[in-house]
Amino acid sequence: MEENKNNIDDRLWEYIDGSGSVEEKSAIEKMIETNKQWKEKYHELLELHQLVQSSTLEEPSLRFTKNVMEEIAKYQIAPAAKTYINNKIIWGIGIFFITLFVGFLIYGFGQVDWSAGDNNLPIDISKVNYGRFFNNTYVNVFMMINVVLGLMLLDRYLAARKKKLQKEA
Amino acid sequence: MSTGPSDSEIISLVLKGDHNAYALLVERYKSYVFTLTLRFTKNREDAEEVSQDIFVKAYRSLADFKGTAKFSTWLYTIVNTTCITFLRKKRLDVRSLDDERTFEVADSQDSGFRANQVEQKSRQNMVNRAIAMLNPDDAQIITLFYKNEQSLEEIGQILGVEVNTAKVRLHRARTRLKDKMEKHFTEEVKDLH
Numbered sequence: 001m002e003e004n005k006n007n008i009d010d011r012l013w014e015y016i017d018g019s020g021s022v023e024e025k026s027a028i029e030k031m032i033e034t035n036k037q038w039k040e041k042y043h044e045l046l047e048l049h050q051l052v053q054s055s056t057l058e059e060p061s062l063r064f065t066k067n068v069m070e071e072i073a074k075y076q077i078a079p080a081a082k083t084y085i086n087n088k089i090i091w092g093i094g095i096f097f098i099t100l101f102v103g104f105l106i107y108g109f110g111q112v113d114w115s116a117g118d119n120n121l122p123i124d125i126s127k128v129n130y131g132r133f134f135n136n137t138y139v140n141v142f143m144m145i146n147v148v149l150g151l152m153l154l155d156r157y158l159a160a161r162k163k164k165l166q167k168e169a
Numbered sequence: 170m171s172t173g174p175s176d177s178e179i180i181s182l183v184l185k186g187d188h189n190a191y192a193l194l195v196e197r198y199k200s201y202v203f204t205l206t207l208r209f210t211k212n213r214e215d216a217e218e219v220s221q222d223i224f225v226k227a228y229r230s231l232a233d234f235k236g237t238a239k240f241s242t243w244l245y246t247i248v249n250t251t252c253i254t255f256l257r258k259k260r261l262d263v264r265s266l267d268d269e270r271t272f273e274v275a276d277s278q279d280s281g282f283r284a285n286q287v288e289q290k291s292r293q294n295m296v297n298r299a300i301a302m303l304n305p306d307d308a309q310i311i312t313l314f315y316k317n318e319q320s321l322e323e324i325g326q327i328l329g330v331e332v333n334t335a336k337v338r339l340h341r342a343r344t345r346l347k348d349k350m351e352k353h354f355t356e357e358v359k360d361l362h
Contacts, residue, residue, distance in 0.1 A: 009340065009344060010340050013339075013340050013343065014336075019321070019336070044347075045343075045347075048343065048346065048347050048350070049343075051295075051296050052296055052300075052311060052315045052343075052346070053315055054296075055296035055297055055300070055315070055316070056297070057200040057201065057203075057204045057316055058200065058203055058204040058207050058213075058216075058297070059199075059200055059203065060199055060200070060203040060216070060217050060220060061217060064195075064199055064203070064217065064220070064221070065192055065195045065196055065199060067221055068191075068192075068195050068199075068221050068224045068225065069189070069191070069192050069195070071221060071224075071225050072188065072191060072224070072225055072228045072229075073188070075225065075228065075229050076229075077183070077184065077228065077229060077230075077231050077232050078229050078230060078232060078233075079232055080232040080233050081233050
């Protein structure tokens with residue numbers, strides 16, 4: 001019930017702010033016309049919206065601007081950050097760490113005795129019964145996981161596309 | 170708000186050495202900054218001091234204003250960080266400020282709000298008093314949206330959050346404002362109908 005109330009509030013706020021899509025706007029207009037609960041809620045929220053909009057700003061003291069100007073007279077405008085941040089130094093630090101990392105990798109691989117491993121695999125690939133892995137249960141589970149993952153990806157893609165279209169509209 | 174030279178024109182004048190031109194920017198934005206700051210400090214004296222500090226900071230970093238966003242958005246980012254620092258310095262835990270009693274005490278101590286008993290009954294004053302009762306985050310987002318003419322995208326930029334997060338925060342803040350008005354200004358709300 002509470003969730004439903006929040007959902008109505010959220011949708012009505014979007015409508016009042018004018019931030020929803022055209023379809024959403026017409027759907028909400030229809031709800032306001034036909035549903036008493038929506039109508040009452042809409043008028044309630046609209047009234048608050050107009051009240052807050054009509055409220056005045058607070059004013060500082062009359063001397064405020066003068067005080068600020070007197071204060072800034074003591075200071076200089078600091079040079080823009082980009083003028084004193086040297087990009088070469090940032091690049092230099094980056095290159096140093098990358099070189100260090102690559103150096104460690106090269107050293108690490110250089111220490112490995114590649115001949116120590118047994119080249120013969122513990123199982124004879126030619127004797128593996130592949131059919132065992134592709135019985136109905138395994139295949140079905142595998143396919144189901146893939147279908148679910150595929151649907152999730154499709155959902156994400158469509159949601160992103162909808163969002164983009166709404167933004168463009 | 171934008172009568173006279175534009176913000177960027179004033180900024181380039183100030184950067185060229187005409188420091189007095191900065192007074193135009195202060196005049197243009199002082200009420201917005203002060204209102205926003207008052208939402209945090211709950212006290213006019215502190216709000217005035219912090220607002221002054223904000224304009225000094227903005228002046229000193231003016232060369233860093235790239236002009237990719239509106240000057241007001243950039244300025245309100247400074248307001249946000251300065252006010253958070255102010256609250257930290259005051260050792261006020263923002264969460265503890267959610268306690269309604271704290272706000273009622275802060276509100277009752279605020280001489281500015283008590284200055285005119287007749288005026289208090291006005292609609293606008295009622296809204297301002299109700300906003301002052303909210304926690305700083307809610308009061309800030311409502312002020313940014315309604316008074317400081319910032320879009321949800323710009324509010325997201327100022328607060329360092331996603332647009333959707335800003336939207337949800339604004340919805341929640343308005344709901345809490347409505348609750349406060351119904352609870353503390355029952356008679357005034359009735360009079361409006």
